[in-house]
Amino acid sequence: MIVLASVVAACTGSTSGPTTTTEATTTIAQPPTTASPPTTASPPTTRPASPDETLTSIGDPFYPALGNGGYDVTRYDIELTLLDDGTIVGFTTVTAVATADLDRFSLDFGSTSATPDDQPTVDAVRVDGVDAGWDHDGEELVVTPPAALTAGASFVTEVEYSPVASAAESRALPVAVGWYEGPSGVRYVVAEPDGAHRWFPSNDHPSDKATFSISVTVPAGTIAAANGSLVDQIDDIGTTTFVWEEDDPMATYLATVVVSDRYAVVRDEAAWAATGIDVRHILPDDMADDPPIALDRTAEMIGVLSDLFGPYPFDEYGVAFVDGFGAALENQTLSLFDTELADAPILELVLIHELAHQWFGDSLTPRWWEDIWLNEGFATFAELLWIEHEGGETAYRDEIRRRIGQARSSGLGPPGSPSPSNLFAGGVYQRGALTLVALRDEVGDDVFFEILRAYTARYAYGNVTTADFVAVAEELSDRDLSVLFDTWLYDDQIPG
Ligand code: TRP
Numbered sequence: 001m002i003v004l005a006s007v008v009a010a011c012t013g014s015t016s017g018p019t020t021t022t023e024a025t026t027t028i029a030q031p032p033t034t035a036s037p038p039t040t041a042s043p044p045t046t047r048p049a050s051p052d053e054t055l056t057s058i059g060d061p062f063y064p065a066l067g068n069g070g071y072d073v074t075r076y077d078i079e080l081t082l083l084d085d086g087t088i089v090g091f092t093t094v095t096a097v098a099t100a101d102l103d104r105f106s107l108d109f110g111s112t113s114a115t116p117d118d119q120p121t122v123d124a125v126r127v128d129g130v131d132a133g134w135d136h137d138g139e140e141l142v143v144t145p146p147a148a149l150t151a152g153a154s155f156v157t158e159v160e161y162s163p164v165a166s167a168a169e170s171r172a173l174p175v176a177v178g179w180y181e182g183p184s185g186v187r188y189v190v191a192e193p194d195g196a197h198r199w200f201p202s203n204d205h206p207s208d209k210a211t212f213s214i215s216v217t218v219p220a221g222t223i224a225a226a227n228g229s230l231v232d233q234i235d236d237i238g239t240t241t242f243v244w245e246e247d248d249p250m251a252t253y254l255a256t257v258v259v260s261d262r263y264a265v266v267r268d269e270a271a272w273a274a275t276g277i278d279v280r281h282i283l284p285d286d287m288a289d290d291p292p293i294a295l296d297r298t299a300e301m302i303g304v305l306s307d308l309f310g311p312y313p314f315d316e317y318g319v320a321f322v323d324g325f326g327a328a329l330e331n332q333t334l335s336l337f338d339t340e341l342a343d344a345p346i347l348e349l350v351l352i353h354e355l356a357h358q359w360f361g362d363s364l365t366p367r368w369w370e371d372i373w374l375n376e377g378f379a380t381f382a383e384l385l386w387i388e389h390e391g392g393e394t395a396y397r398d399e400i401r402r403r404i405g406q407a408r409s410s411g412l413g414p415p416g417s418p419s420p421s422n423l424f425a426g427g428v429y430q431r432g433a434l435t436l437v438a439l440r441d442e443v444g445d446d447v448f449f450e451i452l453r454a455y456t457a458r459y460a461y462g463n464v465t466t467a468d469f470v471a472v473a474e475e476l477s478d479r480d481l482s483v484l485f486d487t488w489l490y491d492d493q494i495p496g
């Protein structure tokens, strides 16, 4: 099973990134991690605002093939149909604004490991309602619109395709990303960081966020859930269409769907009453009858984190329990949890971790993948805050000592310099969290939490870099924090 590094580390002493075991046991094996690159001097904490975009690259040096230049997506309308034979066919409408004059543009779509099963077939492409030319090669779908687009113009691209391919190995961690089918038959999407374009044509980079409608037509008796709220449910002869709408901007990697004929939507009315957030969980029928007790604390967790981080950013929250991916993942408004976590002692900490990602990762999304510690370090730090909430300062300090000890003994690398082939390394999680512990110790509680709240308010629903966070911290503390951040984020050795 794969469990996020932080909770594995907290409970087993393992310290790598998401880890893998192949069976439903409590043993947690190491994934085939790639060695970290030799770390050199600090990378610059700033990058140019407009990177070197090209037709097929938005300019992210970690993953040049992800994202594309020349346009900004404002909205995705994804329509999927689950056929009786289990095939999923897709129709995605991408609404975008050209940022340059374009006679062609590229969408990320499909896979490079193009075994026939892995590659969806594109059946039609239209731009502004008119048939367009296209060339689908590996992960790029290059579209030639019937007439050139001018900078500033909004345009609508429709892509019909089938089938939606199953999950395939990620370039960033030893885990498959895309559509999964669990042993129970549940089907769902796990996409971080590079799996979104395996199931819908997209500008698959976190710096291009958009609103989403995800509509799924399934045989009657099956349910489909996705991000945001259910805005329509249309029963037809033998089928039901579920229409979900996420009207806050969302990164492509956070889009998710869960489909099963043995699931129920469980609404937490008390949580709604307490928080004003629509809390709904997507649970297998047997679990819906007897949900994990930690789920009862969802409203309390939202309250605790809102007090510390600022208001919860979205209108809904909930978790979906699915089997077969062995981890947890913070999809926007709907985190995914492996059913194996349901009765694990670590469930409560993983719930806090994924909930914290709704602020750090989902509302405030890294502009560049390299800054992934802005997600994982903060979510891991939230675990420490929950431990403090439960056990007071002694529990907080004890846990920090334990994690520093583990980080040292296993030589975790610096959080600001992960490797593109091992993005979710243990150091990103644990040393990322310890960076925030060091900042809190340096500036004191009042200023520290003001920094967090100013940061979440300033960049809500947007993108962030490490430099953005450092700037807020320096501004509110009125200190030069460059030494603190440089040593904690980029030094090989753990400071102190
Ligand atoms: N973001 C996840 C976490 O909360 C880790 C993760 C990233 C992951 N990509 C994944 C887990 C793919 C499972 C599968 O820590």
Ligand code: ZN
Binding pocket: 004, 353, 357, 375, 376, 379
């Ligand atoms: Zn995480």
